[in-house]
Amino acid sequence: MTRVNVRKRLAGWWRVRVARVRRDAGMSTTEYAMGTIAAAAFAAVLYKVLTSGTVAKALESVIGKALHAPF
Template identity: 75%
Template sequence: MVKARRARAVAWVAVRGWWRRRREAARSDAGMTTSEYAVGTIAAAGFAAVLYKIVTSGAVSGALESVIGKALDAPF
């Protein structure tokens, strides 16, 4: 019984130590590195290009024009 209790206590101390090391490692991260900024910028530019193509397509452009037209012709 004592051995089992001691084994559980040792395991618990090991787990707490692991979590403490993880917290300290997370706190030491000061921010994104240059490569992460580059990848994020490229992804944002790609997403903007795709969104621009979708919005300027014929179907979406027509739908936006009709919505704006209905909003401007609304009776007060």
């Protein structure tokens, strides 16, 4: 096989690989939907935790100490 033929075969192989990668780039609609649902669920859990009595008192205590700190 000559050097030119080898280059042509490699170039053809490379074009096929690039086309496959471009075709699979990004997420599909279902993957976006699942990611959005997961993010919303995480936000709901985080909201519940941060608004619970214990965490609210702790945050209030930290903020109160920061505001009344002497300079």
